[in-house]
Amino acid sequence: MDQPTVGILHPGSMGAAVAACAATNAADVLWCEAGRSSASVERAAQAGLTPVATLAELLDRSDIVISLCPPASAEELAHDVAGHRFAGVYVEANAINPERSTRIAALLEPVAIVVDGGVVGSPPVGGKTPALYLSGPAGAIERIEALFVGTAVRTVVLGTDIGKASALKLAYASFQKTSRVLVALAVGMAREHGVDQELIEVASRRADSYLSERQYVAKTAARAWRWGPELEEAADTLAAAGLPPEMLRAAASTLARWHDTKDDSSLTLADALDRLAHP
Structure with a gap:
């Protein structure tokens, strides 16, 4: 399988570190710098992420998008992605409750394929090895597992039901x-x-x-x-x-x-x- 292009929304301390791990098995990892802070710019640069000017460009170029943002922003961000009719795999990896994960899946599907995710542990730097728990369609999960093979992020599959990982x-x-x-x-x-x-x-x-x-x-x-x-x-x-x-x-x-x-x-x-x- 060809290496995918990955988009990360948005590279905070956890998001940037997870994205840097994904870069091991990705053709490229993109992030959208529009409206982001100087701290985000610095984190993204240190993680080796490729900046793009707009969310539309990130979504057009990405096969897989990973959403890691403050919980309050998760649905607003998903609405923005849905508005662009993103058709790849969308990993909803925020710390949100299962009902919100289900709403986001309903919002993005069937155009996109949604995987529910939850990161347990510290950002994967300095020897830390957090677990990324996943639930959702098996084929999409296999693509996420492949993305983190050989990295500090361990993937654990919980089944096909959206909400289990959350x-x-x-x-x-x-x-x-x-x-x-x-x-x-x-x-x-x-x-x-x-x-x-x-x-x-x-x-x-x-x-x-x-x-x-x-x-x-x-x-x-x-x-x-x-x-x-x-x-x-x-x-x-x-x-x-x-x-x-x-x-x-x-x-x-x-x-x-x-x-x-x-x-x-x-x-x-x-x-x-x-x-x-x-x-």
Whole structure:
């Protein structure tokens, strides 16, 4: 099979790294630079992606399009793609709930072939090997699997039903992200009463406790702009299953207190806790 041309929408830290892996088995990997930030331009350049001027050009040239963007933008982006009548394979890899994945599939099909995807793990750089879970038409999934053969992205097939990959992604995110928020609240409470070090010592006796990883609080704050909307999607998924969504909505609300720390790698634990207490 000839190597496909791949389009990535849009190369954030995860999207750029995944696209760089896809480039191993692709003829070219395109991205649309119109309206994107200088940080996106730099990420795309470092990943070796080929810039194009418009979304229309990207869609016209691409056999496979991978959508990796903030959850809130997923359907708007899919609408834009549908408006251009894209006829290739569209990988909906955003952290959105299964109902939204199904809506996007209905929007793009039958002109395009839609694969539901969910990335679990850190961006594939520095030895990290995230898993890309896939569900959807078997033939299209085989093309995505071939795209990542021999790369740091592991593909795992969950079946043919759209929504399975999204559900798994959000089920894991519900635990992994909310537990980090609870660490911030616990450490913040302890610090207020001068027992934060003692709390860490208690937690460190348990090898499986996130409380022993308080350095992650600052990283959580820097990622809050992405994690909050993702947990809202997970809350919607719980509600659709008849399960109580309030804890995840509360975690998302807590993360919103860090709205102005987007991708701030210089943030310290003290900074993050101060902002959490006094937004």
